[in-house]
Amino acid sequence: MSEVQVDWPAYRSTEHRAPKRPLATLPEEVHSLEGPVFGDEVLEPLDNDLTKQHEGSPLGERIVVTGRVLDDLGVPLRGALVEVWQANAAGRYRHDVDRHPAPLDPNFSGAGRCLTDDDGRYRFTTVKPGAYPWGNHPNAWRPAHIHFSVFGRAFTQRLVTQMYFPGDPLFEHDPIFNAVRDPKARELLIARFDLETTEPDWALGYQWDIVLRATPFE
Amino acid sequence: MTPTPSQTVGPFFAIGLSRREQHVLDANGATLHGRLLDGRGDPVPDGVIELYDPATRAWGRSPTDSAGGFSFLVPREASRLWAYVFARGLLRHQLAAIDLPHEGLFDIHLQGEQETTFFAV
Numbered sequence: 533m534s535e536v537q538v539d540w541p542a543y544r545s546t547e548h549r550a551p552k553r554p555l556a557t558l559p560e561e562v563h564s565l566e567g568p569v570f571g572d573e574v575l576e577p578l579d580n581d582l583t584k585q586h587e588g589s590p591l592g593e594r595i596v597v598t599g600r601v602l603d604d605l606g607v608p609l610r611g612a613l614v615e616v617w618q619a620n621a622a623g624r625y626r627h628d629v630d631r632h633p634a635p636l637d638p639n640f641s642g643a644g645r646c647l648t649d650d651d652g653r654y655r656f657t658t659v660k661p662g663a664y665p666w667g668n669h670p671n672a673w674r675p676a677h678i679h680f681s682v683f684g685r686a687f688t689q690r691l692v693t694q695m696y697f698p699g700d701p702l703f704e705h706d707p708i709f710n711a712v713r714d715p716k717a718r719e720l721l722i723a724r725f726d727l728e729t730t731e732p733d734w735a736l737g738y739q740w741d742i743v744l745r746a747t748p749f750e
Numbered sequence: 751m752t753p754t755p756s757q758t759v760g761p762f763f764a765i766g767l768s769r770r771e772q773h774v775l776d777a778n779g780a781t782l783h784g785r786l787l788d789g790r791g792d793p794v795p796d797g798v799i800e801l802y803d804p805a806t807r808a809w810g811r812s813p814t815d816s817a818g819g820f821s822f823l824v825p826r827e828a829s830r831l832w833a834y835v836f837a838r839g840l841l842r843h844q845l846a847a848i849d850l851p852h853e854g855l856f857d858i859h860l861q862g863e864q865e866t867t868f869f870a871v
Contacts, residue, residue, distance in 0.1 A: 535755060535756070535842070536755045536756045536757065536841045536842050537841070538840070538841050538842050540841060543758075543839070543841065545758075545838050545839030546839050546840075546841065547789075547839075548788040548789040548790050548792070548839075548860075548861060549788050549789065549794065549837060549838075549839035549840055549860045549861065550839065550840065550841070550860070550861070551844060551860055551861060551865060551866075551868050552789075552861055552865065553865050553867075553868075555868055555869060555870035556867050556868065556869045556870065557869070557870060558845070558869040558870055558871060561804070562804070562832065562869075565802075565804050565832075566807075567802070567807045567809070568802055568807060568808075568809035569807070602751065604751050604752075604753055605751070606751055615766050615767060616766055617762065617763065617765040617766025617767070619762075625762040625765060626765060627761075627762040627764060627765055629761055629762065629796070630761075630762060641765070642765055642766075643765045643766040643769060644766075645766075679757075679759070679760060679762075679763065679766060681759075681763075681766065681767060687802060687804075687832065688871050690800075690834055690843065690871075691753075691754060691756060692756060692757070692758075692759050692836055692843060693754055693755065693756050693757040694757040694758075694760075708757060708758060708841070709757075711757075711841045712755040712757075716752075717752060717755050718755070720752060720754050720755060721754065721755060721757065741754075742754050743751045743752060743753045743754045744753060744754070745753050745871075
């Protein structure tokens, strides 16, 4: 079972929010429902380059993150809307609720979006986000991660998840990462450093494929 | 291939998901208001609802406000909308049905006596 455990006390915010009742059976017509569909009109020119959305360059380690959006049979999904958001290199989000006393970066908003190409590929240029503390338990720190939101072809393929970086020492201490109980499934959340993707004299490259549930029609 | 597991949307999703107004499924539609509530009946101020109308394929998204409130303009002829619910503390999104027309607020209860019926996806 690759799914995350929704009722997971180690992540304290689940206590009053994780539903407790058995799930109802989804009507067949919803399984086969397509969409929503998004087009170029939802994009702005610099949406896929988070390092160029301001006058200057953001601080931090410049990276390229790319991969394919696939269904469970490995079929690439083209035109899939991929939205990302993340902390800056110091581990601070540009959000009013984030009180971590790390600096904001005037040259970094931390949001991007793109549509996958004909091979199902997305690609973002950004900076590596920093780890940051949170209030879940004493000395709690989130491993560095980028939030991903993905729409597939089918309504039921919707996915919101987080991408992590290889070798992070915080993995074993993070209840959100470990809410995926199967260690093999957790590995699916970790990007792979890739020298081929790395741009000489410019940015380190990471590859991360996103696999959605079955496409219920063809 | 094994599907990529879900992770919570977290408290800071507005950076990426709410940069623009997206709550209009139909500009001439009817207003649908509701609240997202936790197991104690307290508002969930850091959630986001996505609404989809199977009939018109219209889609919209509304973050919740400090009172847990969300708001959409939905097609007047819509009969059943599907709502994905995301929030800090939800490790996976939940799927609820909204049957229309609906009088008053449509409240989504994540837990408790009045827990909303969520569907297996």
